[in-house]
Amino acid sequence: MQIKQILLASRPQGLPDDHTFNTVKSSLREPQPGEVLVKPLYFSVDPYMRGRMNDAKSYIPPFQVGEPIESGGVGEVITSRDDQFKTGDLVMATGARPFLPWATAAIFPGTHLRKIDNSIPPTYYLGLLGVPGLTAYFGLVDIGKPKAGETVLVSGAAGAVGIIVGQIAKIMGCRAVGIAGGAEKVNLLTDTFHFDAAIDYKGNPNLDAAIAAVCPNGIDIYFDNVGGEISDAVMRHLNFFARVPLCGQIALYNVTEVPVGPRIQPLMVTRSVLMQGFTIGNYSTRFGEGVKQLSEWIKAGQIKYTETVIEGFDQLPAALLGLFSGKNSGKMVVKV
Structure with missing residues (x-):
């Protein structure tokens, strides 16, 4: 044929x-x-x-x-x-x-x-029961270890992984904040997926001030999907003992020269920050656990997509x- x-x-x-x-x-x-x-x-x-x-x-x-x-x-x-x-x-x-x-x-x-x-x-x-859903689940739950009352900030929040991370954070009693590009995506996060707040990085030339305004008590978990200048701005607002699941760096995938950004190691030392990169393959033996939990949340109406x-x-x-x-x-x- x-x-x-x-x-x-x-x-x-x-x-x-x-x-x-x-x-x-x-x-x-x-x-x-x-x-x-x-x-x-x-x-x-x-x-x-x-x-x-x-x-x-x-x-x-x-x-x-x-x-x-x-x-x-x-x-x-x-x-x-x-x-x-x-x-x-x-x-x-x-x-x-x-x-x-x-x-x-x-x-x-x-x-x-x-x-x-x-x-x-x-x-x-x-999506929801595939790589993005499992990535969100294991990255947030296993590396982020969220506790009720903490602030979780997600970059690339309107993407396949980000929208699930924010909703899991809410299920676990956290405050969910998203960063996305454009007013339409920001409204999607707050109106449809019930994020507590969202930032339009395209419409906020001073991203540092925008983050400070919606995260007045700092950030306990930063789920990093994008890297680059957005992550540079987020890092300054991390709390002591913050956790950073490092999922993606889409802002850097097409660069032709290695960019030089802020040196974050001193901040990680002085604030005892944990940053861990991962890929979903790290959790291949636990996929059944993730699918089971995600399915239960879907059936209970706690996760939309x-x-x-x-x-x-x-x-x-x-x-x-x-x-x-x-x-x-x-x-x-x-x-x-």
């Missing part, structure tokens, strides 16, 4: 553009015994994918030039030669590389797939690039 694939055409310097991607047509063979032909329904696009475009050692292998880009996704079984699956099953990739290639169809060994419950919206497995859904396989590159200009509220998903 004929399929389309989106390949990494070249390794970008700075922000990727249309030349980073190459869409090609190719032939796909028939599945062999033990294999399953899968048609993707939804793809996830996430900021960490920018790092995989670099030929650099990291916690996950880089994309290869001339090969399909891959990301989390949900697919439908079209043809199965594995008795565990039947036509129409909804599946996700599993194992060491739980990704779908950016292709309109792909063949997997049955051992590399898992069925998902089709009574739950499939995009939830890419939002998505930005873009339609069309060919829109995958544009959707990915849109993350770096803040075009998403909540999880960015492409519907094939």
Whole structure:
């Protein structure tokens, strides 16, 4: 059968553009015994994918030039030669590389797939019950260790991880403050997701003063999704024994030179601050715990969610690039 694939055409310097991607047509063979032909329904696009475009050692292998880009996704079984699956099953990739290639169809060994419950919206497995939800849960609960009455500030708060962090903070009796870009996102945080306060970093040239105004008693937990100048401003307001789960640095992913910012180590020493970087793979043996707790909060109506859904396989590159200009509220998903 004929399929389309989106390949990494070249390794970008700075922000990727249309030349980073190459869409090609190719032939796909028939599945062999033990294999399953899968048609993707939804793809996830996430900021960490920018790092995989670099030929650099990291916690996950880089994309290869001339090969399909891959990301989390949900697919439908079209043809199965594995008795565990039947036509129409909804599946996700599993194992060491739980990704779908950016292709309109792909063949997997049955051992590399898992069925998902089709009574739950499939995009939830890419967001609220997937990597973003689990990242928010373990980063805040395990590293942040929130206590009732504390102030939790989240950067990138209107993104897929941030909106969940703020809501978990509220469930745990904390005061939740978000930083996001634009009045619309700020209103989303306070009106829909019930953050106690939110700051529009685009509309506040003096971010330091804005943080001081909404966090008069300082910050006990800073969930850092963005890094850069926003985090520089936040650090000055950390309380003694503050915790900083270091989740993402999207403000720095496309820089071509190493920026020099404030030296935060003296502040960390004098205020006994704990900063810990993490990736969700660190918690792979505890995913069941996270999904169980998130599911309970969803059923109890304690966590709400939002998505930005873009339609069309060919829109995958544009959707990915849109993350770096803040075009998403909540999880960015492409519907094939």
